[in-house]
Amino acid sequence: MRARHSIFAPAMLVLAAMSTGAQAEAAPPTPANKRNCQNTVPFNRWVADFKKEALAEGIHAETIQSMIGGLTPDMSVISRDRKQSFFSQTFAQFYFKLATKNREDTGRVYLKRYHELFDRAEKEFGVPGPVITGFWALESDFGAGQGKLPVVRSLLTLAWDCRRSDLFREELKAAMKIVERGDLTADQLIGSWAGELGQTQFLPRHYYNFAVDYDNDGRRDLINDRADIIGSTAKFIASLGWRRGEPWLEQVKVTKDLPWEKADLAIKLPRSQWVAWGVTGVGDALPNDEMPASLILPMGRHGPAFLAYDNFGIYPQWNQSLTYATTAAHLAARMAGAPNLSKNIGNVPSLSYEELKELQRLLNRRGHDVGEIDGKLGAGTRKAVKEMQLEFGLPADSYPTAELLSALRGRS
Numbered sequence: 001m002r003a004r005h006s007i008f009a010p011a012m013l014v015l016a017a018m019s020t021g022a023q024a025e026a027a028p029p030t031p032a033n034k035r036n037c038q039n040t041v042p043f044n045r046w047v048a049d050f051k052k053e054a055l056a057e058g059i060h061a062e063t064i065q066s067m068i069g070g071l072t073p074d075m076s077v078i079s080r081d082r083k084q085s086f087f088s089q090t091f092a093q094f095y096f097k098l099a100t101k102n103r104e105d106t107g108r109v110y111l112k113r114y115h116e117l118f119d120r121a122e123k124e125f126g127v128p129g130p131v132i133t134g135f136w137a138l139e140s141d142f143g144a145g146q147g148k149l150p151v152v153r154s155l156l157t158l159a160w161d162c163r164r165s166d167l168f169r170e171e172l173k174a175a176m177k178i179v180e181r182g183d184l185t186a187d188q189l190i191g192s193w194a195g196e197l198g199q200t201q202f203l204p205r206h207y208y209n210f211a212v213d214y215d216n217d218g219r220r221d222l223i224n225d226r227a228d229i230i231g232s233t234a235k236f237i238a239s240l241g242w243r244r245g246e247p248w249l250e251q252v253k254v255t256k257d258l259p260w261e262k263a264d265l266a267i268k269l270p271r272s273q274w275v276a277w278g279v280t281g282v283g284d285a286l287p288n289d290e291m292p293a294s295l296i297l298p299m300g301r302h303g304p305a306f307l308a309y310d311n312f313g314i315y316p317q318w319n320q321s322l323t324y325a326t327t328a329a330h331l332a333a334r335m336a337g338a339p340n341l342s343k344n345i346g347n348v349p350s351l352s353y354e355e356l357k358e359l360q361r362l363l364n365r366r367g368h369d370v371g372e373i374d375g376k377l378g379a380g381t382r383k384a385v386k387e388m389q390l391e392f393g394l395p396a397d398s399y400p401t402a403e404l405l406s407a408l409r410g411r412s
Contacts, residue, residue, distance in 0.1 A: 035082045035372065037162040043073055046160045050169060059176045067176055067186050073157040077149075080193050081163060091298035092346035094323045098138055099331040106142055107133035107335040117214070117227055121234035126244030132200075132233045134332030135318065139201040146199060146223065147192035151175060155195040155204070171195055174204035183211065183220040190223075198222030200233045210236040240314040248311035249329040250338065251282045251304060252295075260301055261386065261396040265308060265322070268292040274307065283339060298326050300399025304345040306330070322379070351400050356381075359400050362408040363388065 047068065054064050089097075111118060111129045118129030140146045155175055158168035175195070179186050184197075191197040197207055202222060211220035214231030221228050255278035262269065270290040279295065280286055286307075293307040306326060315325035334340055351359060353375040360373045360381055368384035382398040389396040392407050 032167075033163045035163065039160065039162045041160070043160055047156075050159065050172070053169070054173055054176065057173060059173060060180065063176050063180055067152050067179065068156055068172075071153050071156055073160055074149075074153050075157075077154050077157045077193050078161050081158065081161070089323070090346070090348075090350045091303065091323045091326065092348070095327045095330070095341065096343065096346070099327050099334070101340070103137040103141070104331065104334050104340070107137050107331075110136070110142065111335065114226060114230060117230045121214075121230050124231075125234040125238040125242070127234040127237045127242050128332075128336065130332045130335035131237060131242075131248065132230060133335050134328050135200050135233060135237075136229070137331060138324075138328050140199045143199040143224075146190070146201070147196070148190060149193050151189040151191045151195050151197060151204075152186065154191075154193050158195065168195065171204045174208045177208050178204060181208070181220075182218075183207075184223070188223060199226075199229050202232070202236070206236060207232075210239060237314055240317045242314055243311050246311050247309045248315075249306050249308050249326070249333055251330065251333075251341065252286060252307050253280045253282060254278070254295070254297075254301065254305045256301075258295075258301070260297075261390060263295040263297045263301075263305075263397055264386070265294050265296050265312075265316075268294050268310075271307070279305075279307070296322070296326065297397050297399065298322060299345065299348045299350070300401070301395055301397040303348045303399070304341055320379070321376075322382075323377075349402065351402065351405060355402075355405060356400060359385075359405050359408065362405075362412050365412060366408075 051061075051064050051068075055061060107130065110133055115129075118132070121132070122128055136142055152172070152175055155168055155172040159165055159172045161168075172195075175189060178184055179189070189197065192201060194203075196203055199222060202211070207220075207222060211222055211228065211232045212235055213220050213228060215225065215227035217225070219225075219228075220232065222232055252274075258277050258279070269292065271286065271293050272288045272290060274293060274295060275286055275288045291309065293309050294312075296306050296308050297303060298306075306329075308329075312325070312329055315329050316322065318328070319325060330338070330341070356377065357373050357375045360370045360375075363370050363381070363384040364373070366388070368380075368387065370380045370384050371378060377400065381400070385400050385404065386396050386398040388394075388408065389398070389404060392404070394401075394404060394407075
């Protein structure tokens, strides 16, 4: 199985500004500078200032010197951070490339093999085993692709770099604290280019704050110790607000006459309302009750449809990409017994990478904030697409189409 460590390096950066207490608190991350920003502080001067800062926070001088003394920045890490084009794929392309049958089968094997650990984790933290194995599969192929780069050098590089210095200087300090606590040695800090560690790819601050010694061997080891991996991942997911005993995501079928503007992760309606509008379950009947749910259409009204429940909210916290979040959540649902998606879901006309960038530029000209012009269908772009669809009298399913692009060209 091919390692995927470079794909998911940005996976949990949105959470890196959380509190250092036992329970994660919602806090907005420091906004990143533009990808074309330029470093203005000489590296050696920056390192000298960082050493003073780390010392002032109680990290020992010996630790600081042994871990970063003599290191130079890895410019290839900055190059990777500037690109990150993997999430420009459509949902179908991403899903079928990553949510494979082999990963589903391996997850089921692990759920059976380590059922006592999964049962214990669910009892303590409320998180079902398939939710853990879903992340485990996508983040590292169950340990096969944890990354091969020296994490400390990557963190040092990104902390010095202009784009997200405030974020990564804290991650670098957390990596030092992990070593001082005795969980890992500096030589064991091997992971992704963005500094993530272990089989479920924790950033160092998440590792320091949420890793648990689940087998009482005296160390918190998320690189090799499967008990620690299961317990720590469950604890972290619980900290994001997981609701014990509730569902997270299920595939549904939709009619042709839905009020498409209601299909939005930010809009929650009783499940009975979706049933009244003709939404039906896939396999099992959809309960006609008051459980709140959002209808999400990652490829618009002609693609797959899902009801997302309150617990789905932990997925975009783990990774802001709706494509990643939906893929991880549905892979977990499959490991819990849900059917796979049909390959036919990919038969939806979609804009190319360059066309989506053009659409983003046209949306910006009309006053919509879509963020960076990056060819990725993020939340800002989806919101702007929906608003323009409503303005032009098109079905407002938040999915960019050739029809919408043509309309924007004609009115630019």
